[in-house]
Amino acid sequence: MSYPLPNVSTDLSDQTALVTGASSGLGLRFAKVLAKCGAKVALAARRVDRLEEIAAEIRAAGGVAEPIAMDATNADDLISAVAEAEKRLGLVTILVNNAGIPDAQRAHKMPLDLIDRVLDVNVRAPFILSCEVARRLMAANAPGRIVNIASEAAFGYGGNGAALYSVSKAAVVRITETLAVEWSRFHINVNAIAPGAFASEMMDGMLSRMGDISQHFPRKRIGDPAQLDSTLLFLVSPASDAVTGTVVRVDDGQGAR
Numbered sequence: 730m731s732y733p734l735p736n737v738s739t740d741l742s743d744q745t746a747l748v749t750g751a752s753s754g755l756g757l758r759f760a761k762v763l764a765k766c767g768a769k770v771a772l773a774a775r776r777v778d779r780l781e782e783i784a785a786e787i788r789a790a791g792g793v794a795e796p797i798a799m800d801a802t803n804a805d806d807l808i809s810a811v812a813e814a815e816k817r818l819g820l821v822t823i824l825v826n827n828a829g830i831p832d833a834q835r836a837h838k839m840p841l842d843l844i845d846r847v848l849d850v851n852v853r854a855p856f857i858l859s860c861e862v863a864r865r866l867m868a869a870n871a872p873g874r875i876v877n878i879a880s881e882a883a884f885g886y887g888g889n890g891a892a893l894y895s896v897s898k899a900a901v902v903r904i905t906e907t908l909a910v911e912w913s914r915f916h917i918n919v920n921a922i923a924p925g926a927f928a929s930e931m932m933d934g935m936l937s938r939m940g941d942i943s944q945h946f947p948r949k950r951i952g953d954p955a956q957l958d959s960t961l962l963f964l965v966s967p968a969s970d971a972v973t974g975t976v977v978r979v980d981d982g983q984g985a986r
Contacts, residue, residue, distance in 0.1 A: 742767030750828030764792030771814035909974030925980025
């Protein structure tokens with residue numbers, strides 16, 4: 730095979746992407762970036778009115794986007810979201826498992842329903858979605874890219890009332906590593922991004938509870954979602970064809986090594 734020099738491209742014009750948690754924060758940014766690079770984007774989240782607004786913005790900028798109602802705690806919703814994305818936009822070749830929720834409770838004070846919701850959204854949903862997308866790719870004999878959004882919390886815990894969140898994101902890392910091995914022979918690459926503290930609705934909630942945590946970071950700042958663009962595009966572009974089972978930590982030096 731002959732490769733271009735350099736072997737780098739962000740042209741996604743032949744791809745269909747499904748982004749979960751696309752109604753705000755990192756998911757919103759990811760969806761817009763993928764659309765800007767030519768991918769047809771299925772926007773999945775519960776807030777359909779917000780998705781409609783985002784889809785309209787993407788279309789106005791020349792992109793292709795479709796809003797899809799999806800509750801990440803409902804397995805039927807997860808499976809039907811993949812089917813609906815394929816029906817409207819074609820086979821899903823890029824999946825961004827971005828939807829996630831915090832626990833915001835000390836472990837011994839967490840009610841069982843909160844434990845269930847955190848595990849359902851942060852662990853069960855990305856696993857089910859990944860399997861559904863992979864099954865369809867295998868049936869079509871087509872390659873694909875899955876990008877899971879983990880967290881710096883997967884690698885350390887500061888004792889800030891996020892024990893289960895940390896556990897759930899560590900599970901996302903392991904999902905990434907194991908599915909990458911299982912699906913490598915099908916040319917389905919599974920990777921993850923582990924952001925530190927980046928601006929989002931979830932981060933706004935943390936800041937309101939804990940104050941300005943950025944002052945404890947070496948660079949004394951909260952990351953901007955735009956700083957994740959290059960990592961996302963690398964993991965879904967042709968240049969990362971040989972990269973699978975990798976977790977890229979993008980934490981602005983916030984996390985201890």
